[in-house]
Amino acid sequence: MQNPYTEIFRAPGAKGFAASGFVARVPIAMAPIGIVAMLSQTHGEYWLAGAVSATFALTNAFLAPQISRLVDRLGQTRIVVPTTVISVLAFAILIAAANQDWPIWTLFVSALLAAAMPSIPAMVRARWTEIFRDRPELNTAFAFESAADELVYVAGASLSVGLSVALFPEAGMLASTLFLAFGSMAFIVQRSTEPRVRLAEHGSQGSAIRLRPVQIITFALIFIGATFATTEVTTVAITEELGQPGAASLVIGVYALGSFVVGIIIGALNLKMPLQRQLAIAIAIIALTTLPLLVADTVPALALAVFISGVAISPTFITAFGLIERHVPGAMLTEGVTWVMTGIGIGMALGSFAAGAVVDAFGAQNGFFVSVVAGAIALATVLIGQRSLATSDCDFAACEAGVVPAE
Template identity: 55%
Template sequence: MPNPYREIFARPGTKGFSAAAFVARLPLPMTTIGLVAMLSQTHGEYWLAGAVSATFALANAFISPQVSRWVDAKGQSAVLLPTTIVTFLALIGLAAAAWMRWPIWTLFAFALVAGLMPSMMALVRARWSEIYRDRPELHTAFAFESVIDELVYICGPVFGIGLSVALFPEAGVLASAAFLAVGTTLFVVQKSTEPKVDPQRMKGGGSVMRLRAMWFLVVLCAGMGVIFGTAEVSVVAFSEAMGNKGAASYILSAYAAGSFVVGIVFGAIKFKSSLARRLLFASLVAAVTTLPTPFVGSLWGLTAVIFLAGAAISPTFISAMTLIERIVPSSQVTEGITYAMTGMSIGFAAGSSLAGWTIDAHGASNGFWVAVAGGALALTTMLTGFGLLSRSEPQAVPDGVALNPAE
């Protein structure tokens, strides 16, 4: 029986850039949680730790699409080198400011500059798009990257917190800077798989957000982000309310495991339905699986429900990223995917904040209603934009059929 994942790595260079991208994308989750771990120890104030971490996350959410647009215009190597150097120095500056107790404003300043960190999740998908554009292998490649994203968001926080606690407060942030430097360098030196720059793109074709279809996809991703952000906060609060705060770790692991397992299976399936239809079904499942969460009364019950909810993550993002690859100009794929990631980040921040407020005011279980609202937003957005997204899929072909039979 053919293995679709083995097939996508048959092309020269694919193993190398995918491995390098794994290392280079660890710094994003490592930095957000590493800043909290570092500053809570050095300054003893969680409000400061959370505020600096949020400054970095929001700065990255708004700056990274512009960096990705620059990448599409100038090329990955030309942009990654300067932006990585600046980000690396900003992370070193954050560690130094915490260690030497520089003025508080310097922490926010360095966090803002560190937001220049490139969106490696988009950059690696752009390489897959260059290799397998208009081919069914792209679906499998995007599925693989979604699974790797899950691993990154499992390993990143573990490294960020673990190093900071086990060694010294600044260790997590410094390790994040090291991973960024090493991973990006290994990624950039692999020239054979780097997407070619379209000379016409250099003249400026406008942002991908000029396309109406992109707005629906970004809002959809924001809705999914609300679900993620709610889960992070509400699971911890529910576990604490049940007298076992440590249970939150295995419950959230079940969330990632559900996405991981289904993502592997989903990527191996050869679909005949359109991407828009697939995305509609996935958003429906995502919305439905949030409904039981406010009514769960035990930790094991929540684990089971969360596992099922996680199963909707990978299909939604695999379909959304593949659809973006087909509706935006080929020279702006990196920018398009980065905007989707930005939508998710904004949704995550909104979800975690709203869930925290709801929990403080109405109790742990009620925090999950924010996830229900996020699922409703994603599904409503998809229902509203389904017709436009279906029409905006000019290159859509049944999986298993290549547009270029000579390849």
């Protein structure tokens, strides 16, 4: 039996855009925590570090879909080049402002401008879709991208903090900026795999968020994102309470490992079950596996419970993006993917806040109740939306004709 991952990389140009896209997306994980690590050392105030980081993250969450919408209309090169230049220059100013102790307002303004950073993961998935549209290889490609996202989030945050602590405060942000600049440059020069700009067709006007399937998936993944952040925050709190704070990084790493391994396996399979049912099953597993977290009161038990709770994360992403590819017209695919990724980011921000508040008020172990509630809401959302998410065995053009905006 041939390795399906070997097969997808036989496509001309696939290795190049996948590799450069991986480098260019590393700042997604490095920048937010890198800002905190940098400013907490240069200014000694965590509230300021958190506020500047939140300014960048929330602004990027708002701008990214709008930028991706322009990408769909004008092409990747015409939009990625100017937005990346703006973001790189803004990050450079932010680093200089932190190092030279410039006025506080310069930190916030540069963070706002840096949020112009485009959604490289969405554009990489758009290239895979252009190559493998309506073919089973697309599922494998999406599985690879989900695994790459997992690796980026695990390694990127650790690298950013490690550089800042080991070298100098600005080291993490400097590395993140260089990854963005050179990765994006290498990605965009590969014009042969850039998706063609598709003319807007019936059902393709306006924003992708007006489409019911995009609304359902984005809303559900807001709460899935909340379970991620809650697990991380609560794990840190519990390990500190148990007197083993160093175990937090190991437990969180195990969380990502479970998702990474299962995602790779799922990508190698050609499952025949309808995607909307696969999504419902994956989210049901996430929801059910939040329950053992409530009784994990030792580090080994916590690590085991966290590992189990992470196994369905990549399958959730794979099927979610597969459904977006099926339901969103080609003329707005990049925007559709970006909305889903934005939902995950918003959920992580809200989950961190909610989990922190619950931990402070009711104790570390109770932080996992946020995961339980978030998982239940996500599951209810996809179950109620099964009819809207259903796909037929049609060609993509026919599927596009069946997409209608939400009322």
